[in-house]
Amino acid sequence: AQSVTQLGSHVSVSEGALVLLRCNYSSSVPPYLFWYVQYPNQGLQLLLKYLSGSTLVKGINGFEAEFNKSQTSFHLRKPSVHISDTAEYFCAVSDDDASGGSYIPTFGRGTSLIVHP
């Protein structure tokens, strides 16, 4: 079974700073990887996903993530955050279709990002 670890349940940064949110997964084969964002009192929405190909994935709102197979990581970063980026961020992993595994993604526990002026 997949597992996802998000290091740091809370991250607080100043507006304009670089932010790095960490995600590590356990899998014997490269899975599909996702980052979702949840704004207060809303559902999750997709920021970006990695299926295959280039290990650097660009998403919405200036976010990007890099898949690192050797470190089994998929860290999310943004070079310059804005106050509006304050939200909960979830990393998710699912088995690729060829592995015959579950289609159900496994979510990390989330990282709460607070951006202050």
Add this chain to the structure above:
Amino acid sequence: NAGVMQNPRHLVRRRGQEARLRCSPMKGHSHVYWYRQLPEEGLKFMVYLQKENIIDESGMPKERFSAEFPKEGPSILRIQQVVRGDSAAYFCASSPRTSSSYEQYFGPGTRLTVT
């Protein structure tokens, strides 16, 4: 194109009552997933349904919880005889295909409070 709809957004029930949560997937999506979110615990998968079929209910508690996705109408998550521990946010998500590569589209959630 309307997104995933959930209602009610907030639901208050007394212990022992029944809670019914509704989810209408995005147009053209025939796969529905239910999750429960507790503070500081992230999302926990409950059940995966297609029209008229339960595909995976490995995350559903064995008692009091049930889900359906009829041929017509929304998907329903039903909790009988609610207890305080059922208080949580319940999210529904939908996707268009049976494939791990497709992201899920989430509704705004139903926040259940059991008093």
